[in-house]
Amino acid sequence: MAVYAPFMELQRALDYGVTGMGQVAGWLSPLDVAVFTSVLVAQATTSIEGDLAEIGVWQGKSAILLSHFVNRGETLYAVDVFDLYYPGEVPASPAKPYANPAVFEENLSAHGCAEAVTAIASDTRHDPDLVGKLAGRGVRFFHIDGGHSYDHVVADCSTALAAIAESSVIVLDDFMQIDNPPVTEAIVDTFRGAPNGLVPFATTRKKLYLASREVVPEYWRCLFALVPAAVTRKRPILGASSLILNPSRFDLSRDFRLPTAGADGSNDDVRRWVDEESSRFPRLEAWLDQNPSVSLNA
Numbered sequence: 011m012a013v014y015a016p017f018m019e020l021q022r023a024l025d026y027g028v029t030g031m032g033q034v035a036g037w038l039s040p041l042d043v044a045v046f047t048s049v050l051v052a053q054a055t056t057s058i059e060g061d062l063a064e065i066g067v068w069q070g071k072s073a074i075l076l077s078h079f080v081n082r083g084e085t086l087y088a089v090d091v092f093d094l095y096y097p098g099e100v101p102a103s104p105a106k107p108y109a110n111p112a113v114f115e116e117n118l119s120a121h122g123c124a125e126a127v128t129a130i131a132s133d134t135r136h137d138p139d140l141v142g143k144l145a146g147r148g149v150r151f152f153h154i155d156g157g158h159s160y161d162h163v164v165a166d167c168s169t170a171l172a173a174i175a176e177s178s179v180i181v182l183d184d185f186m187q188i189d190n191p192p193v194t195e196a197i198v199d200t201f202r203g204a205p206n207g208l209v210p211f212a213t214t215r216k217k218l219y220l221a222s223r224e225v226v227p228e229y230w231r232c233l234f235a236l237v238p239a240a241v242t243r244k245r246p247i248l249g250a251s252s253l254i255l256n257p258s259r260f261d262l263s264r265d266f267r268l269p270t271a272g273a274d275g276s277n278d279d280v281r282r283w284v285d286e287e288s289s290r291f292p293r294l295e296a297w298l299d300q301n302p303s304v305s306l307n308a
Contacts, residue, residue, distance in 0.1 A: 020268060023047055023078040026121070028263045034117050036071030037155070037183075040262035041214050041255060043075060044237045046153075047266070049179050049219065050079040052232035053150055055281040056225070060150030060175035063087040065134055065166045066183070070117040072153060077123035079151075085128050087144055088114070089156070092131040135165045141172045148175025155183035163196035171205055177225045180208060185218035201248055209250035215257055218247070226250075227298055234294045235287035239265040244297050251301040 027043035052058075062080060067073045067088040080086050092111040111129060118124040132140050134156055152170040156162055163182075170180050184193045201208065201220060211226045212219040212233060221229055233241060233253060240260035244251050269283045288294055 019078055020047070020051070023075060024262070024266060024268065026075060026078070027266075030121065031071060031075070034071045034074060035069045035113075037216075038072045038075070039214065039216055039257060041237075041240055041257040041260050042072075042217055044240065044260065044262055044266050045212060045214060045217075045219065045233065045255060046072070046075060046181070047079075048232040048236040049181075049229055050076075050151060051236065051280065051284070052225075052228045053177075053179075054079070054081075055232075055277050055284060056177075056228050057277070058150050058175075058177045058225075059084075060148040060178065061085045061087060061144070061146075062151045062153075063089065063144050063149045063170075063173065064153040064155070065089045065169070066154065066156035067114060067129075070114045072155070073114075073127060074117065074121045074123055076151065076153070077118075077121075077126045080126040084126075084147070086126050087130055087149070088127050089130045089132050089134065089140070089144075090114075091133060092129065094131045094133060134169060135161055141169055144169070144173040148178070149173045150175050150178045151181070152178065153181045153183075158184060158190045158193050160192040160196045163193050164200060167196065167200040171200075171208075174206065177222055179229070180220045182218045182220070183216060185213065185216075187216070198248065204249065210247040210252040211250070212253045212255060213247065214255045218252075223250070226301075230294060230298065231288040232284055234291050235284040236267050237265065238267070238291060244301075251297065 027040060061084050062076050064073055064076065067090045073086060073088050076086050118127055130143060134140060152174055154166045154170060156166050182197050184190045185197055186194050197218065207222040208220040209223055210218055210220050211229055230253060237260065240255040241253055242256040243254045245254055269280050
């Protein structure tokens with residue numbers, strides 16, 4: 011059975027999002043910090059097990075956050091090109107220094123999470139061994155923020171679909187971003203038919219979150235309990251109802267709702283807190299009743 015991160019570890023993750031994250035280069039919004047955390051809390055309190063994986067880690071901004079939720083016996087796989095293209099040297103300006111993993115490793119060490127992370131150098135479009143490296147235990151949380159060409163995104167989505175465990179979540183970056191139309195095209199082409207039963211259940215300004223239909227209610231409950239200020243409306247995406255989360259209405263330091271200080275951090279304790287808090291929002295139950303893609307009795 012999965013072991014929930016202790017209350018203080020959850021607090022450390024929040025502290026990283028509020029203060030420490032700004033010290034690491036990269037792209038992760040405070041709202042997505044909150045949604046990542048809510049999803050991982052939902053997984054822990056429903057005993058969803060498996061590894062975590064990220065394609066496109068650069069300097070580790072989101073990998074450091076994810077490392078807080080790696081349980082004993084699990085691994086966070088960090089996949090990027092690293093020094094694959096320019097072994098042993100940093101590319102000259104203006105090329106971005108994707109080729110040298112030193113900064114990534116330094117950031118992991120500075121935040122005390124190096125032991126939880128296994129780095130994999132890979133050109134994900136042409137790596138027949140990548141799925142085998144990731145799929146041993148099955149990946150329960152898979153974040154994709156790699157290459158933004160159509161072929162890159164299709165390949166990364168295919169890798170995730172082949173490596174995920176049951177009841178997993180896939181998170182896709184730059185969905186519906188005007189600067190990267192091939193990303194949205196690739197996501198729609200890949201997930202239009204709900205492969206592996208995955209459907210969208212939440213979206214932020216930058217990311218689309220997908221999970222299997224039967225566990226969507228658990229993720230919705232955690233979002234209502236932990237980030238209610240961000241939940242604005244429900245809209246159909248790719249044939250499923252998705253919560254629309256608005257960053258303009260959310261402040262991570264003010265609006266993320268931790269379990270009460272008296273909580274002992276156990277799965278059952280946090281699950282009871284989530285159920286109680288989410289029940290305060292009648293809109294959640296109404297939306298679940300209206301949503302043909304999920305069922306509380308599944």
